[in-house]
Amino acid sequence: MALGCFSFLQDCIEKRGEFVGSACGPHGPYVPDVLFWCVILFFSTVVMSAFLKEFKFSNYFPTKVRSIISDFAVFITILTMVLVDYALGIPSPKLKVPNVFKPTRDDRGWFINPLGPNPWWTAVITVVPALLCTILIFMDQQITAVIINRKENKLKKGCGYHLDLLMVGIMLGVCSLMGLPWFVAATVLSITHVNSLKLESECSAPGEQPKFLGIREQRVTGLMIFMLMGSSVFMTSMLKFIPMPVLYGVFLYMGASSLRGIQFFDRITLFGMPAKHQPDFIYLRHVPLRKVHLFTVIQLSCLILLWVIKTSRAAIVFPMMVLALVFIRKLMDCIFTKRELSWLDDLMPESKKKKLEDTEEEEEQSILAEDEAVVQVPLGEYQGIPIINITDEMSKGSFGNTWNAND
Template identity: 60%
Template sequence: MWSRWVKFEEKVEEGGERWSKPHVSTLSLHSLFELRTCIQTGTVLLDLEGYSLPQIVGEQHKLLYEGMLSPDLREKISFVLLRKHRHQTKKPIHRSLADMGKASGGGARECPSFMKKIPRDAEASNVLVGEVDFLDKPFVAFVRLAQATTLGGLTEVPVPTRFLFILLGPTGKAKSYNQIGRAIATLMVDDLFSDVAYKARDREDLIAGIDEFLDEVIVLPPGEWDPKIRIEPPKKVTSADKRLDSRGGGLAEDEEMPVAHELGEELAHTGRFCGGLFLDIKRKIPWLLSDFYEGFHIQSISAVLFIYLGCITNAITFGGLLGDATDNYQGVMESFLGTALSGTVFCLFSGQPLIILSSTGPILIFEKLLFEFSKNNGIDYMELRLWIGIHSCLQCFLLVATDASYIIKYMTRFTEEGFSSLISFIFISDAIKKMVGHTHAYYVTAYKCECLAPDPSESILGLDWSQLSKKECVKYGGSLVGNTCKYVPDLALMSFILFFGTYSMTVSLKKFKFSRYFPTKLRKLISDFSIFMAIMTFVGLDRLIGLKTPKLIVPTEFKPTRPDRGWIVLPFGKNPWWVYLASFVPALLVTILIFMDQQISAVIVNRKENKLRKGCGYHLDLFWVGVLMAACSFLGLPWYVAATVISIAHIDSLKMESESSAPGEQPQFLGVREQRLTGILVFVLTGVSIFLAPVLQFIPMPVLYGVFLYMGVASLSGIQFWERIKLYMMPSKYQPDFPFLRHVPLRRVHLFTLVQIICLAVLWVLKSTVLAILFPVMILGLLVVRKMLDMVFSQHDLAWIDDILPGKDKKKEKKKKKGDKDDTKKKDKKKGRADDSEDEVINVRFYCHQLAGLEKNNSC
């Protein structure tokens, strides 16, 4: 039998030069029963002292006393087991590991790539099966060594051996022996059975472990599948803990209720003055040092480059729009400086430094309306804006002091996904609209060229001269007039190539880590730097073609956009005294906007799916946003709040995955590289961008719009709302196997999705009108809509397609407590053991209820 298992099975293909692709072991049910019989009737030697294969085989004299072998067969079996072992290798000329003797590290030098896939401190189980002509009945032995020992060339790689399974039998049953060997090998890589094998005290314990394994075996009916097909390893393997819960009488995996809606202790209402703020500070201080040194990783470089380009594009876009809306009181320079200042301070001192601050659409509309109001009423805009910022800052402090962030607990998936989907669609829409707008502005009117007839009063050949091409115009004797009449390539087409090319290449390279080509580290490196590589590729293409596509324009001088204003805004002297007090009212609207934008974005970033381990700080974040509101108001800079899409992109660029520790094992998501360094570097680079203008001016705007498009599309991934929207266009048999589809009728899922779509459409219409200033109030309105859904949908349905509101958790807790009491009573009945030693507790945990019917049972 030429096979090996690390977690999945690999076989030596015909010719012995290639190991097969890792695949899930498919065992016949008959082989498992035969294995059980082998363990039941064969020899089981546990904690055998042995330091070499000859010594271990020599210990087999113990079998003589069990009457299983005659003395004349002992030498023959020893001879077979001690023969030189030869291993299959990829190269026929490669020496077998047995020839290397017991030299330490020899196998490691020959098999470095395979050794990397073996977990640290791994131990081997050697399965030796075969047929011989001197036995009349099978000889079976299961041996567990007291200490793991390197047995020379017995193993393919220099991994110490802990278990031996030997099966030798008469000729004619090689296929059956092979299947039994595959069965024990598969059991030994099973997490739960391997624990049983390590802790077993006698034969009955091993048999109970096999019975437990059989309880979980799923049988595939013959004739309904091809046994020659090798099943691909799953992307995610069920954890041992879940399997244990299922054994304990809990719900099966497809019957488990979804995880309860819980945002963590960070949003607990302390009832003390600034209680939440002090807890946030206390929570973050222990991580302060690691927040910096954990940022020193090559992955951080790609994250900085990606987010930096997104931030400067956003700063230029909003800066230009602010300049138009405020008559250049705020412009691109103020946008760059404000982004750098606010972002750097926030990343240094905030509770969640992975959040990226930016200007938002509702703030832009508020600034426009405020400027028009000031202009029409003879009020100084900058001074009024300063007092609004001061009042808003104080209101944010009041919200922090009273733990007002507690309200976020009532924002379920319905509100979170509606908000994040809206922001994602805005990013996608804006990227396309800006692309189309630039196309019209730069490439249509600028290169308009018409053909005029030789004599306008005559119509030669009945031609429409204005529609003729340059070549046709010259052919018929016409004259060319316009801004330019030389031949100009199609810049619109080139811009769209840069736009969609950047997006497509980024998506393709991002998925490259799942490709089958090249080593894992190289694929991951390409995936991490996908955005940077795409940008550099199409910047190079643009330079190679040499067309005058619109480029990134960065300010080159450090001075306010408007010449008649300075960097400091004075609070007194230009407006009546009552303005200082009346500004409290518009500040209240700004505070609601800031609070909702900031906290919803923070909830999305701090989702449990992201596996953040350092905690978050909703109160601390809002405190610094308030401080920065006042600081930016004094400097005449834009106001900033958490940017949902860019923050999600920041999270995605810092995700960590496990390095595959077994052949065929899929990388598992481990969490996010939580640190402050990437955010700080992004905003510092944004601040010094005015000195990088000679380099940045080569980046075409269509390339950056492609990055914007990618951010918007990528942020939709993983949103259940978006997945449910796509279900409308799928026939039932082609719909993915989502858990909520197993438990909620499809028509109810569609109804819930329709309500979300209507809410999203209303928000979309509002954000495009003057009423966009009421956007934060409409977000609060989503909470009301969600509360009303409790009257339309059952709590069971809402638990699967949304979250249960906090007020509904009390009933669930009562049921849970009642269920826990029942489970405790059942466990107490089962655990009627004589003593409470550690070994017996472990045995009861794994297979106590299986041993109930066996004789000589001392553990239950």
């Protein structure tokens, strides 16, 4: 649209025409190159964030500098893209923030009446949808807690998630009285937060990846995050310079980076992939490929169904559909064996499964090697020959005498 209006503008100028209205005028709302610049900003943000996040594995700069660049990859990317956008001066769409700290609507205050203009009996009817929302929020919180508290993360303070659920419940009541959006578990942000707090070994052999040691378990970063979010209402003069394509690029990077290591995403990539090019996933050693694809199709169908319900007018029954997944999982016992489900739907991380199986295979190979090392000589007609322990005789120093005596 912008390029079409710009070419039309040039034709009118060359033919000395006159404009009526401001749509395609010299100072109209359509400016050329904005769409192309937004695409460049979007993909540059994604690529730069991924590059800086993996910078700690590069060979440049000391380890401490590489670690700082990797930890603040998203912040450095946003700051760089904002400066580049400001330097070029192309009017890309910016983040819209209010200039005054007040409620969005002028006809309401900070607190609202829970019933409003509705009659009193509506409070009794709302018990059913409130129960559905409670189920949804509880499952959302617990699913996020299970993902974060996996054994491979080596967390030691897992009980803190109960405190998180308590705070979510309290804030739900506060937000309801103030008419604010509810606080719910942010799965993608939580995974990104945990990944940014990983502790790795500083000393490693040349060419060897640092070993994962655990998570820096503390609540300082979480507290600072929400303090900065609260103070952002006083930084509107700075936030209005952030282009929207940069924010969309950050959201895409955070969503894509959280997919790494998820078995469901790995199984989707197996579709259309020849067997010789498939990665050495542990479940492919024990489950036929057709069963793996069937399990993936069932999961993908349930995900699409949930998304369709959530975006439709029937979104109120979304919690019940989430609860119905429990029964769908139970019906899968009729299609798959327990052994197959243990490999396709187990809480044990993929890396740990593979490590355990490789260890068992090494132990079996070592036992077989020891058995093959035992040489059995058939006695047959040589039963009269005495059995000599060569090791004992050599330690006694009488190997030569024994040999001569038998000779």
